[in-house]
Amino acid sequence: MDEREVIERVPKQLFIGGTWRDSDDGVFEVYDPGNGSRLCEVADGRGTDAEAAVEAAVAAQDTWAATPPRERGEILRRAWRLMIDRADDLALLMTLEMGKSLTESRAEVVYAAEFFRWFSEEAVRIDGVYKRAPDGGGRMIVTRQPVGPCLLITPWNFPLAMGTRKIGPAVAAGCTMIVKPAQLTPLSMLALADLLVEAGLPGGVLNVVPSTSASSITSPVLADPRVRKLSFTGSTEVGRKLVAQCAPNLQRMSMELGGNAAFLVFDDADLDTAVAGAVTAKMRNNGESCVAANRFLVQSSIAEEFTERLTERMAGLHMGHGTEPNVTVGPLIDETQRDKVSELVTDAVGRGARATTGGGPAERDGYFYHPTVLADVPVDARILEEVFGPVAPVTTFDTEEEALRKANDTEHGLVGYVFTRDLDRAVRVGEGLATGMVGLNTGLVSNAAAPFGGVKASGFGREGGDEGIEEYLDTKYLALALSS
Structure with a gap:
């Protein structure tokens, strides 16, 4: 048809x-x-x-x-x-x-x-x-x-x-x-x-x-x-x-x-799995999802390598009208949404963040925005609020306690993502996240057979x-x- x-x-x-x-x-x-x-x-x-x-x-x-x-x-x-x-x-x-x-x-x-x-x-x-x-x-x-x-x-x-x-x-x-x-x-x-x-x-x-x-x-x-x-x-x-x-x-x-999901990557994580999970958690639905990963918190010792790998993956995504072959990134829903995303990225860059790929709207018909990775994002950047779009802001942490504190520093509590190969840590952090759902070494939590919902705001x-x-x-x- x-x-x-x-x-x-x-x-x-x-x-x-x-x-x-x-x-x-x-x-x-x-x-x-x-x-x-x-x-x-x-x-x-x-x-x-x-x-x-x-x-x-x-x-x-x-x-x-x-x-x-x-x-x-x-x-x-x-x-x-x-x-x-x-x-x-x-x-x-x-x-x-x-x-x-x-x-x-x-x-x-x-x-x-x-x-x-x-x-x-x-x-x-x-x-x-x-x-x-x-x-x-x-x-x-x-x-x-x-x-x-x-x-x-x-x-x-x-x-x-x-x-x-x-x-x-x-x-x-x-x-x-x-x-x-x-x-x-x-x-x-x-x-x-x-x-x-x-x-x-x-x-x-x-x-x-x-x-x-x-x-x-x-x-x-x-x-x-x-x-x-x-x-x-x-x-x-x-x-x-x-x-x-x-x-x-x-x-x-x-x-x-609403959600403001933290995506935590510890230094013992399988980076291939973490990057693949990051793309899934960020780019599903063009980033227009309440369970989209919004704040990428990466342990300092691996932050540079993770950012490089994520940048390569995001830069390789194919943008186009959703009916075109091999498209992986479609438009945002309307001009207002595209402008909101653009405003948040501009604010972050103005405060010191670096766009390692993307960083602006696409020059074409429709409401497209380039898949974007932001490194060195300062804590006061507004992008660390919920952003409905294809933007991955990366920040760092040094300890498990710091990771949890930063992840929970939001009024929202829908979902969090944790990547680690340490089972004890997975349980500790999973239980410590103030969220209704947690993805452990996966960027996809939605399942009809599972209870979907959050806490706090x-x-x-x-x-x-x-x-x-x-x-x-x-x-x-x-x-x-x-x-x-």
């Missing part, structure tokens, strides 16, 4: 109550960040649309919660199969609206689909407890029930995987949903909704409302006390505002927020793994008295 056909097959309307419908507020345009071209127009939802989506979700909730777990799981299983069968088309769609290479987009489709397969199996494993009361006079029954209608807000950088990571457990648990996809990448979510209909998901269980005004959707939805949960992936700044909006109705929340709650479905279930205790 060619590019135009892939775009044309995606529904462009709002999806509410099992039907596709227009918005009274008109449409907005979606663009290809690889060349700036217009892809299509999508319905632009507003408050009345959000309210209609809530009504549809509420109306479907009781019937959906009563649907047998096996049936819910089979719908997810069929959706997984459909995603795998259509991986090439879904990948092309994602590349066009987001910019990542086709190779990365295909990998994301497979990763995204895996959440449907994982939670199709979890649907039938929602358990409870029946036990005798300690005084012997009664029985205690503990059950798990769906929390109810949920608002799911997904980001632009992983438009399919962040959707299935939320939709999968919600469907498995028996919750209905209102999904607000990112304005920059709504097409992948709309295609996913269409696929779920084909898989047999009943009307009203999933409702999708794209919009150029996030607050016009989130405000009325969260103001409705019938909506019982929010799951959000995005910036810490926006996350704090959403937490405040949930306070009046005390809605359950899962918040996957990186949020709370977990997605994926055995823990993922817990976020969509309430615990109910029934006290059963027995007659004497």
